[in-house]
Amino acid sequence: MGGGALSPAGLGREFFARPAWLVAPELLGCVLEHRSDEGVVAVRLVEVEAYGGGDDPASHAWRGRTARNAAMYGPPGTLYVYFVYGMHWCVNLVCEEEGTATAVLLRAGEVVAGAGPAARRRGTGPPRDLARGPARLAQALGLDGSWDGADLCGPDGALAIRAREGEPPPIDIGPRVGVVRAAETPWRFWISGDPAVSAYRPGGRAPRRDAGGSGP
DNA sequence: TTGATGATTCGCT
DNA sequence: GCGAATCATCAAT
DSSP: OOOOOSSOOBOOHHHHSSOHHHHHHHHTTOEEEEEETTEEEEEEEEEEEEEOSTTOTTSTTTTOOOSGGGGGGSOTTBEEEEEETTTEEEEEEEESSTTSOEEEEEEEEEEEEOHHHHHHHHOSSOGGGTTBSHHHHHHHHTOOGGGTTOBTTSSOTTEEEEOOOSSOOOEEEEOOSSOSTTTTOOOEEEETTOTTSOOOOOOTTOOOOOSSOOOO
16 A cells, blocks of 8 residues: 555545454554544554354344344444443444444554543543443543444544554454353454453353363 | 343442 | 443343
């Protein structure tokens, strides 16, 4: 990509028009930026997870299209924002062609600009925890349900994502956090050793019990 | 209409 | 380390 431009190129729709498990690792190191009246907040992505469509038991699209996951079926570059646990918002970026319903969950990032506005929204806490976790990341950026279905590649300039600069970061791969079904599918990607990566937590209330040998 | 669950976070012991 | 907070969504009745 020939680009000597002062500002890094934004990721186009073609970038997202590929399988989520392929897009996810390439999102690491990219910067998501939100401009609002509160100011500009930018987050460098350090942890993401890929989710498939109807054939991924862990995906919201597993049981087909509903009112909630409708945005997941939109064109690549669409935002899918959902409400969970009665109090938290999580942000996804839709991948592949329209109707496929695959997406990448933004799990954690490092606030590289606008730490002031971000901290004001988040409340007290260590700076490195500002966007450490999917709900924290959404809150730090000021994203909620009103952004569900928004177009990241569209004319609205309030939200934009910039390509990674420099060489690819070292990446680790592992199972997704907090999912019960397809718990072993290694579709979680993070930057090796980055302090802003969230802690791994196995699927909620179905810990597999192995015969013998639990604990030290 | 009712009941259970969830791609989480925070606070307390 | 463990449980509460808190409510939209979905499947079953």
